[in-house]
Amino acid sequence: AQKITQTQPGMFVQEKEAVTLDCTYDTSDPSYGLFWYKQPSSGEMIFLIYQGSYDQQNATEGRYSLNFQKARKSANLVISASQLGDSAMYFCAMREGNRDDKIIFGKGTRLHILP
């Protein structure tokens, strides 16, 4: 069974609008961490934001915020005031537990920002 599900293979959004990228996860471990990465066409993997399962507040990093709904096992990425440079592939990832460092990625969402 897939542990990380990203249901939007592609999205088109107008510049300056906010965009939400969906991510749901599956784990029975009470301790886990969720990550979002951006991969532009150059291929590099850029870390964006992290949310721990015990964090009380939603993570924010500049224009990025994570809408963490623990009961629904969802960790959607919100990008405010989108820019042309936000066009890229976005991956949600999960690390389970404190001992196991294995990190699993979703299949990604390709975001296109339109001028």
Add this chain to the structure above:
Amino acid sequence: GAGVSQSPSNKVTEKGKDVELRCDPISGHTALYWYRQRLGQGLEFLIYFQGNSAPDKSGLPSDRFSAERTGESVSTLTIQRTQQEDSAVYLCASSPGPRSSNQPQHFGDGTRLSIL
């Protein structure tokens, strides 16, 4: 350099040949990961190391794939008798280790492998 270094950056080889891909993690990072990314696809987990041991080899696609890590630093991913379906970008990442669970992975630029 301070980041994860992978070599070669590009490799073109004939079907049936063996290839070795190298990853130099960030100094002091005990966890090291290998992923495969086919064109336009997501990251497929292959194997990860904690120190020199590999607790999870479940992602290796076949027995043609193997990986090792020595001295808690450099890792090599070896693909024997390469097939055309092995063509992909192979990404390596490192992270500080299990007591730094909120730390992200740091990725190298990848090795683009093309099997003719």
